[in-house]
Amino acid sequence: MMKPQLIKGLFLMTVAGVVWLGLYLLFGAL
Structure with a gap:
């Protein structure tokens, strides 16, 4: 069993x- x-x-x-x-792609698209 995993802890x-x-x-x-x-x-x-x-x-x-x-x-x-998500933030990297968002700012990268700007």
């Missing part, structure tokens, strides 16, 4: 990555 803390960490990293990528 909840590890899942939470991966989830936060994924969300941060998606947000960063």
Whole structure:
């Protein structure tokens, strides 16, 4: 079984990555 803390960490990293990528594409298109 995976630890909840590890899942939470991966989830936060994924969300941060998606947000960063979204902002990068947004400002890159301007």
